[in-house]
Amino acid sequence: MRRLDLWLVLAVLFIAAASFLAQSSTAQALERPTLAYRQMVWLLVAVGMMVVVGMLDYRVIARFWPPLYAGSLLVLAITLLVAPLRAGTRSWLVFGTFTVQPSEFARVVVLVALAAVAATHQQGLLSTRKSLELVALAAVPMGLVLLQPDLGVALSFLPALAAVFWLGGLRLRVWLLLAVVAVATSVLVFFALLKPYQKERILTFLEPERAPYTAGYQQRQAKIAVGSGGLTGKGLKSGTQSQLRFLPAQGTDFIFAVWAEETGFVGSLSLLFAYGLLLFRIFYAGLLARDRLGLLLCGGVGAVLGAQVLVNIGMNLGLAPTTGITLPLLSYGGSSTLATGLALGLVQSVWRLRFANL
Amino acid sequence: MTYVRDDLRPVQRRLGVLLLLILLALGVLAARLWVLQVLQHPQWRKLAESNRLRRVPLEAPRGTVTDIHGEILLDNRPAFQLLIFPEEMKDLRETAEFLASIGIGPVAEVENRLRKAQRTSYLPSVIADNLTFAQVAAIAAHRAEHKELEVHPTTRRRVPLGPVVAHVVGQLGEVTPEQWAGNPRLRPGQLVGRSGLERAYQDILGGEQGNVVVVVDALGRQVSTLDEEKPVPGKPLTVTLDLSLQREAAAALGAQVGAVVALEPRSGAVRVLLSQPAFEPDLFAGHLEPKKWRELVSDPLHPLNNRALQALYPPGSTIKPLYAAAALASGVRTPSQWVTCTGAVTIYGHPYRCWLKGGHGPVALEEAIEVSCDTYFYYLARDAGIERLASWARLFGLGSPTGIELPGEVGGLVPDDAWSRRVRNQPWYAGETISVGIGQGPILVTPLQLAVAYAAFVNGGFLVTPHLVEGQGKPPRPVELPAEALAAARRGMERVVLGSRGTARRLRALPVGVAGKTGTAQVIRKKEGVTWRELPWEQRHHALFVGYGPVDNPVLVVAVVVEHGGDAASVAAPVAGRILAKALGVPSEVAAQLLVAEVSLPEATAAGGGEGP
Structure with missing residues (x-):
């Protein structure tokens, strides 16, 4: 235990505390008092998972990537078949009062698989063949998630792949190939796969005055919440934007705006600092990792969480389009919180074993 | 399986770059936070306030208007109106469709109103009023989807006499952007007086809108009230009208097109102001449907026009007493100077005919008024010339607005050489002077101007300012004609009723002495040997009568114009007679006989080509 990274634990605890306070505010606004306590339970479990996984050996976990990966695909496939339709997607498995979002966990498994496969290549740049293997590893579960359809979560797999490519190193011609494929895919996705409301969101982001009362409405309300918070905020549970429910999806996508409105620049900058600390410790663990696998794992986790933090907060501040990507640990949601705990556990394991000569 | 220890340094370098990039991006987010929360804070705070705070106008009930006897002319009844908060509207089309589905109006029209509301900033606007209970219920049931809509109890104007x-009452209309921009007491969508008394006394009747600031949640539900400013109701107004006379005038005029004005001659207080055809004032009590509006505007009879002060008519023979009095005063005529009327006369080489084919024989001034002899006035006009005729008409206030409080009054036209050169770009044609001498040709007056001019004969020679509210208007000013001159014309007008050849002899049926002058204004040149009853309505002459009573101490002057009435004596004079009878306490059975009278010949037109070739 004492060999875990306490700075990282400290950052997690700060974010968890902020999450509880912000969720309490949201719970009051939505008149659902249990929400904050449920989130607190998830956070505690997530911290527990981080510690437990941290005590394991990441190399052993990585060795078991094929069955983990296969299991994930299976669960995603089952989800597609049995999940009820909610808010237009089949993303959640329902067990009585519990719901689980398998894609959140699948993302961690994919991350492990990518790191494990990329780590077998030890010298120089990644070969073209290896690169294609990695693309395939990420593409299959992403495809299953896209079928749900949950574009936001599917896209959130990409940072892991990108990180592994970046860290493993690619030949120029593969980078070029990937760029062409990426552009082609996004054009195809935009015109063929996106729902009109999703297109509208992207266009609205590019041109905010496009539709002030429809797609831009949520983001506008979020910006009003953040901006009206001022230097020191309106006080906990006193944000007018959240309490009067002008802020949409305030427990999940726009929880940052709740926090920013009620604690002001001081509070939101502190939270930003906590995320900065968290990400720094993740990358630091990667820098000190004893092997390529550890480094790639940390880089992958850092890239995934970092992308989530940047996109979600960017969205709350009007810098990124509304995508439905949650803010790790702060947003309400058991699956996302626990998956984050698992990912951080991997980092802790890398940190704990950084000097181990095994 | 174990991993071979490899050289991690390049990978670590790339990891460091990634970390730097992420920290840099976090720095951008921090800068953005600084901008939003510190630099732009005031702006966002204002938006948050306008999100949750709503200023709901509290309409002030408008003032009640009563006549001199305290009878209600105008008051209020309860109603519901629909407000829109444009900032809340998500989809204009969708809102318009919803409103159309509950019967607020056609989609396109509702859309127009909504768009207009959007343009007038974040303040709420009135979209519809006079909602039915079913509409109120439908809006309440959909308030979650349509938080931009709010039903608001209010009052609506009621005009018992319709x-x-x-x-006189006039219309309300939505305040124009120019109006509310310049007046902090007005708000977009608010109804203000557009015409009539509603406009003239907007400041008194309108009161002051109040408002209440409420906190609402995102569903538009009112959470609490912050601050309330009570409306100040409009003040009541008493007008000089006598509604019993107004009703009598309407009854006497029946379905005829025209106008009636009755004044108290000494003060200028208006007792009757009637214009027909009229409209249902309730149409204008709220927001008028464009279809109804188009109907009213395109009606060839122009029901929206207040003929009493906005319509121009040739005065015809009703101008004769004015010229007569002025001619005496200026020495152009003496009381006893006579002219022999043979039924036709040639002046400047053109024939002019008197309305009486056989002629009136020798007539002097008073008799010329009694029988309305055209020949007498042809010569008088020739001897006076157009400049003097014009100045005489102006002495009695013709040619310029009387100054009544009601908006939109027109001034009429008193032609002279300067006018001809300015407007027609040609010098005055002397032959026209002869026509103007009998109130034909380009001279044009309003019924109200005629009433004011006649009041001067019976109030000691003063030009009064007609008014609807006691104490309004400029003080009377003297006409500057000697009393004997006015008295002579007045004697002529008494003979119109009492004389053996008087043109309004039928008014003798009244037990009180009344006097006045008939007038028939030519619309088109009449064909020889065709009686007016044989002409199509729109070609018949206008029938005029201006009179007063009782003769020794007149308390009421009445001017009547019946458009295309054909004959003044049988159509216009009885209307005036019935109003005078009512005002002077004559039993209604007696007065009612007046309209039963047979039709007589048309008189006082330049019958059969009076204006020359």
Whole structure:
């Protein structure tokens, strides 16, 4: 235990505390008092998972990537078949009062698989063949998630792949190939796969005055919440934007705006600092990792969480389009919180074993 | 399986770059936070306030208007109106469709109103009023989807007498952007007086809107009230009208097109102001449907026009007493100077005919008024010339607005050489002077101007300012004609009723002495040997009568114009007679006989080509 990274634990605890306070505010606004306590339970479990996984050996976990990966695909496939339709997607498995979002966990498994496969290549740049293997590893579960359809979560797999490519190193011609494929895919996705409301969101982001009362409405309300918070905020549970429910999806996508409105620049900058600390410790663990696998794992986790933090907060501040990507640990949601705990556990394991000569 | 220890340094370098990039991006987010929360804070705070705070106008009930006897001319009844908060509207089309589905109006029209509301900033606007209970219920049931809509209890104007007083009361209309921009007491969508008394006394009747600031949640539900400013109701107003006379005038005029004005001659207090055809004032009590509006505007009879002060008519023979008095005063005529009327006369080489084919024989001034001899006035006009005729008409206030409080009054036209050169770009044609001498040709007056001019004969020679509210208007000013001159014309007008050849002899049926002058204004040149009853309506002459009573101490002057009435004596004079009878306490059975009278010949037109070739 004492060999875990306490700075990282400290950052997690700060974010968890902020999450509880912000969720309490949201719970009051939505008149659902249990929400904050449920989130607190998830956070505690997530911290527990981080510690437990941290005590394991990441190399052993990585060795078991094929069955983990296969299991994930299976669960995603089952989800597609049995999940009820909610808010237009089949993303959640329902067990009585519990719901689980398998894609959140699948993302961690994919991350492990990518790191494990990329780590077998030890010298120089990644070969073209290896690169294609990695693309395939990420593409299959992403495809299953896209079928749900949950574009936001599917896209959130990409940072892991990108990180592994970046860290493993690619030949120029593969980078070029990937760029062409990426552009082609996004054009195809935009015109063929996106729902009109999703297109509208992207266009609205590019041109905010496009539709002030429809797609831009949520983001506008979020910006009003953040901006009206001022230097020191309106006080906990006193944000007018959240309490009067002008802020949409305030427990999940726009929880940052709740926090920013009620604690002001001081509070939101502190939270930003906590995320900065968290990400720094993740990358630091990667820098000190004893092997390529550890480094790639940390880089992958850092890239995934970092992308989530940047996109979600960017969205709350009007810098990124509304995508439905949650803010790790702060947003309400058991699956996302626990998956984050698992990912951080991997980092802790890398940190704990950084000097181990095994 | 174990991993071979490899050289991690390049990978670590790339990891460091990634970390730097992420920290840099976090720095951008921090800068953005600084901008939003510190630099732009005031702006966002204002938006948050306008999100949750709503200023709901509390309409002030408008003032009640009563006549001199305390009878209600105009008051209020309860109603519901629909407000829109444009900032809340998500989809204009969708809102318009919803409103159309509950019967607020056609989609396109509702859309127009909504768009207009959007343009007038974040303040709420009135979209519809006079909602039915079913509409109120439908809006309440959909308030979650339509938080931009709010039903608001209010009041609506009620005009018990309806069309009879429509023009005096006037209309309400939505305040124009120019109006509310310049007046902090007005708000977009608010109704203000557009015409009539509603406009003239907007400041008194309108009161002051109040408002209440409420906190609402995102569903538009009112959470609490912050601050309330009570409306100040409009003040009541008493007008000089006598609604019993107004009703009598409407009844006497029946379905005829025209106008009636009755004044108290000494003060200029208006007792009757009627214009027909009229409209249902309730149409204008709220927001008028464009279809109804188009109907009213395109009606060839122009029901929206207040003929009493906005319509121009040739005065015809009703101008004769004015010229007569002025001619005496200026020495152009003496009381006993006579002219022999043979039924036709040639002046400047053109024939002019008197309305009486056989001629009146020798007539002097008073008799010329009694029989309305055209020949006498042809010569008088020739001897006076157009400049003097014009100045005489102006002495009695013709040619310029009387100054009544009601908006939209027109000034009429008193032609002279300067006018001809300015407007027609040609010098005055002397032959026209002869026509103007009998109130034909380009001279044009309003019924109200005629009433004011006649009041001067019976109030000691003063030009009064007609008014609807006691104490309004400029003080009377003297006409500057000697009393004997006015008295002579007055004697002529008494003979119109009492004389053996008087043109309004039928008014003798009244037990009180009344006097006045008939007038028939030519619309088109009449064909020889065709009686007016044989002509199509729109070609018949206008029938005029201006009179007063009782003769020794007149308390009321009445001017009547019946458009295309054909004959003044049988159509216009009885209307005036019935109003005078009512005002002077004559039993209604006696007065009612007046309209039963047979039709007589048309008189006082330049019958059969009076204006020359």
